[in-house]
Amino acid sequence: MAARRAPVGPMLARQTWAEFLKLWRVPAFSITSLVLPVMFYAFIGIGQASEEVSPHVTFGAYFLASMAVYGVANVMIFSFGISVATERGMKMDVLMRATPLPPYVYLLSKCITAIVFAALTLAVLFPFAYLAGGVRLDPSAWVTLATRVLLGSLPFIALGFAIGYLSGPNSAVAVINLIYLPTAFASGLFFPKQLLPDFIQRISPYLPLHFFGQLGWDAIGAPTSESVSTDWFYLAGYGVAFFVVALWAYRREESRKFS
Amino acid sequence: MTPAAQLIDATKRYGNVEALKGVSLNIELGEVVAMLGPNGAGKTTSISLLLGLRKPTSGKALLFGLDPDNLDARSRVGVMLQESGIPAVLKVREIVDLFRSYYAKPMARDRAIAMAGLEEKAEALVKELSGGQRQRLYFALAVCGDPEVLFLDEPTVGMDVEGRRSFIERIAEFARMGRTVVLTTHYLEEADQLARRVIVIDRGLVIADASPKEIKSRVAGKRVRFTAAGLTDADLEGLPVTTSTISDHTVQLLTNQPEAVLSELFRRGIQVSDLEVSGADLEDAFISLTSHRATS
Secondary structure (H helix, E strand, C coil): HHHHCCCCHEEEEEHHHHHHHHHCCHHHHHHHHHHHHHHHHHHHHHHCCEEEEECCCEEEHHHHHHHHHHHHHHHHHHHHHHEEEEEEEEHHHHHHHHCCCCCCHHHEEEEHHHHHHHHHHHHHHHHHHHHHCCCCCCCHHHHHHHHHHHHHHHHHHHHHHHHHCCCCCCCHHHHHHHHHHHHHHCCCCCCCHHCCCCHHHHHHHHHHHHHHHHHHHCCCCCCCCCCCHHHHHHHHHHHHHHHHHHHHHHHHHHHHHCC | CCCEEEEEEEEEEEECEEEEEEEEEEECCCCEEEECCCCCCHHHHHHHHHHCCCCCCCCEECCCCEECCCCCHCCCCCEECCCCCCCCCCCHHHHHHHHHCCCCCCCCCCHHHHHCCCCCCCCCCCCCCCCCHHHHHHHHHHHCCCCCCCECCCCCCCHHHHHHHHHHHHHHHHHHHHHCCEEEECHHHHHHCCCEEEEEEEEEEEEECCCHHHHHCCCCCCCCCCCCCCCCCHHCCCCCCCEEEECCCCEEEEEEEHHHHHHHHCCCCCCCEEEEEECCCCHHHHHHHHHHHHHH
């Protein structure tokens, strides 16, 4: 009986490859997620790259951390949110459900794909900052920045997943932009928080992207308002909260469509 | 031996609508079964219960004696559903390989693609396929795992006559490999061509379950068709027929006593032209079966 099921390894590999191609071949996603952070870096970062924002920290390095956080979280939310919403809209989920593909393999393949895309974003952004922005960091700081940014993006996968199940295929992009862009600004990823309106400055320290940003800025040696462990703690808390919402949205969908 | 698929007194309610009102059926390995019925009769609901896409409100659905959600059961089944999407930006070859990876002992990729007649489209993206080609791709995805049982929900819907004919031949080819095929259709000739067993479903109940031949013989043996102007149901009152339908000026009667029907028509002085008397086919049987219930 056991031999009747296909082995999970090759299934996961195929599914992940398919998920990757699905995103890669949609330029609206692949180009924007790879190019946008670099473009923002070119417009905002390069001009004043060598100026020091705090002792021994150049704006070039500081804004590299900002864009790494922005770009990676962007991939996580968009790749998940839009692909899930679209596939629900096309009733692809119904066909998948009738196959012997275990649901966890499907979800895992999407997570792996999102992480691979996020890593690609960094693979474009880092050399660009090094060459065009003249950013010089200790090798360990590059590694710390990359690992923190990839690890810290996991809560945003859960957020994207929740949005994918809560919004429709046509509204997912709008919903994500409405949530993501303003919070990116409010968390100081594009310009210093001191320039934000007063009430936003008061909300800002509680936003998930604020904690995520702090992890990035700390990695390149910039001073931050909380300790790294505090940032991780809050980010993990958001991760759990997003995950609970995602799970609730998933269950709701299950009971509507498949009961 | 455990049946391949089983419904045991299954009911299904969507809100206030009772889609299935207590259906029991066993489908054995090796059978080729057509589920026949008008739109909304409960065919798709029956298939959805057997595949675990829906849960019965009461009663049971089993696949190989297991809960249809069980992956061991699903691994033995290939499925073609109505209105299900597939990623537009994958190539035919890629998506067939993807679906093959879901099964322990799939067919060779080229064979699955050939069974669907898509050899020349293997490198095409899904979004470049025509409607009929896309339908055939769904067929390739359903058979590529080399399943023991193939479920096809209205597989030829939206196809032209020629497309349907060749598609039915593809399904027959798969069935000849000794596999079980369960298809729903409202095209009666498909059931007649393919299936050795026809289950007629109407308004959530099984109203007939027999071979196409038996179903045909169970109802009126002859069909009387003619054209007459201005005829109403009242004019046909009292004729020895099982069913009568009038559309425009064409009248169709099903009866076991065609001679008596004709002499009565002439006695009543009804002007008959284009008269035709022939053996009833499955379509007539079907109309007769379902309209019986409508009037009873």
